[in-house]
Amino acid sequence: MGRFRIYRLKAFLMIMFLFGIYLYGYSKKKDIKEKPNIVLILVDDLGWSDTGFMGSLVYETPNLDRFAMESIVFYNGYAPAANCAPSRACILTGKNTPRHGIYTVGSSERGDAKDRKLIPTPNTTVLDSSFVTIAEVLKQKGYSSASVGKWHLSDDPLTQGFDVNIGGSHAGHPRSYFSPYKNSALEDGEKGEYLTDRLTNEAIKFLADNKDRPFFLYLPYYTVHTPLQGKEALVKKYEDKLDGDQRFDPKYGAMVESMDENIGNLLNKLDELNISDNTLVIFMSDNGGLASVSSQFPIRAGKGSYYEGGIRVPFVIRWPKAIKDTRIDSTPISGLDIFPTILDVVNLKENLNLDGISILPLLTENRPLEERSLFWHFPIYLQSINPAKDKARDSLFRTRPGSIMRKGKWKLHEYFEDGDIELYDLETDIREQNNLSEKYPDKVKELYKELQEWRKEINAPVPMGINPEYEAPANSN
Numbered sequence: 001m002g003r004f005r006i007y008r009l010k011a012f013l014m015i016m017f018l019f020g021i022y023l024y025g026y027s028k029k030k031d032i033k034e035k036p037n038i039v040l041i042l043v044d045d046l047g048w049s050d051t052g053f054m055g056s057l058v059y060e061t062p063n064l065d066r067f068a069m070e071s072i073v074f075y076n077g078y079a080p081a082a083n084c085a086p087s088r089a090c091i092l093t094g095k096n097t098p099r100h101g102i103y104t105v106g107s108s109e110r111g112d113a114k115d116r117k118l119i120p121t122p123n124t125t126v127l128d129s130s131f132v133t134i135a136e137v138l139k140q141k142g143y144s145s146a147s148v149g150k151w152h153l154s155d156d157p158l159t160q161g162f163d164v165n166i167g168g169s170h171a172g173h174p175r176s177y178f179s180p181y182k183n184s185a186l187e188d189g190e191k192g193e194y195l196t197d198r199l200t201n202e203a204i205k206f207l208a209d210n211k212d213r214p215f216f217l218y219l220p221y222y223t224v225h226t227p228l229q230g231k232e233a234l235v236k237k238y239e240d241k242l243d244g245d246q247r248f249d250p251k252y253g254a255m256v257e258s259m260d261e262n263i264g265n266l267l268n269k270l271d272e273l274n275i276s277d278n279t280l281v282i283f284m285s286d287n288g289g290l291a292s293v294s295s296q297f298p299i300r301a302g303k304g305s306y307y308e309g310g311i312r313v314p315f316v317i318r319w320p321k322a323i324k325d326t327r328i329d330s331t332p333i334s335g336l337d338i339f340p341t342i343l344d345v346v347n348l349k350e351n352l353n354l355d356g357i358s359i360l361p362l363l364t365e366n367r368p369l370e371e372r373s374l375f376w377h378f379p380i381y382l383q384s385i386n387p388a389k390d391k392a393r394d395s396l397f398r399t400r401p402g403s404i405m406r407k408g409k410w411k412l413h414e415y416f417e418d419g420d421i422e423l424y425d426l427e428t429d430i431r432e433q434n435n436l437s438e439k440y441p442d443k444v445k446e447l448y449k450e451l452q453e454w455r456k457e458i459n460a461p462v463p464m465g466i467n468p469e470y471e472a473p474a475n476s477n
Helices: 002-034 062-069 084-093 134-139 195-209 232-242 250-272 335-345 360-365 441-458
Strands: 037-043 072-074 144-148 164-166 215-220 279-285 315-318 327-329 373-378 397-399 402-407 410-415 421-425
Touching: 037 084, 037 250, 037 335, 062 250, 062 279, 062 315, 084 335, 134 144, 134 215, 134 335, 144 195, 164 195, 195 215, 195 250, 232 250, 250 279, 279 335, 335 360, 373 441, 402 441, 410 441, 421 441
Parallel strands: 037 215, 037 279, 072 327, 144 164, 144 215
Antiparallel strands: 072 315, 279 315, 373 402, 402 410, 410 421
16 A cells, blocks of 8 residues: 555656646747737838827828728937938947947048038947847847848848848848849849838748748838838829929838838737737837928928938837727837836846936826936038038038937937037927027026037047148138
């Protein structure tokens, strides 16, 4: 009997051990299924006012308009920088431009040397592998990840934590939107295949392959960046619609509509796979629209400028399981907030010294954020493209070296060449036409002090050396 009891006890313990393993496995499987999927859609050079849900009467975006109705639309959504590479580096690392040193594409010495008063800060063109990306931290939580589209920060996103790379290299724009693409990271499709369609189909395949595990899909479309190439039928549609209106381009209109159609296909696939409810979808542009291609009215200037047209962008977030209060929200937010918000979403505590904040309480509880300042730093030059449309401070550069901040309704610009300050009240002057710096000297003093303290804290370089090739304008004092 004693031996029988021992055997029974061993059998019982074995059963309990196996049952424990089952429960642990079930718990892990349940945990995996409950982790939200994350889709980050980054459109290239899409202007703040270039979608229907943001008020465009020109470009047709029915899929995005429907998506916006199911989401929170941030009326004051900002890119972390006014052009491609720095904005992407900021979004993926959660760190502002002075921390990684990527301020532009290529050289910081843009424009004619004789017009540059200062020696600009040298530009970094590759995101150093020491910087931790969103993909790398999500890997710790068991996420599979893919970068599908424009990378632009190094030769290959696989070195920055992604499991899959389709179409991403150091190239900042496609050689062609129609196959053959001549893209080393993307096999050509049938002749005439459209790049935006192809990338979406690749993204949809990734969704289907990973529907049973948490995934992070980073979908940085090449569109609507130049070269302007749209499908023939859509180009004709916008030629007829615009009827020669020089403020807009029919090829750009065709590209916007194709982008919208493809995002609709992607969202429909999430529905088909029955994973929409627990998929966090973030949609934004990497910077403002190109003013020479599409008018950014009512906001001033466009891509490359730190007036609103260069940094204010369409910014939409949807997560049906957690966001019940869909709305238009006026809270100023930045692409720098994406990384800390994702950390909060997946409950990952990492001390990464990020420059944004988690906006999860605002998303899920409609809890107001404490007032804070948003900062931009651009210690270099960016030449003008079309002075009449750029609406910049002068006709030679879209941006000269300086720093910019927004706090509440106030926006402050500082220019390093001449120490000039501009102050705008964005509540009454979204077009940034009325410089109030002389009218409100105390407000200038308050904000400028904060801007200086931020630069010191983040170790932001301020160029001071005089360019020996500089030629002062004949009418300067």
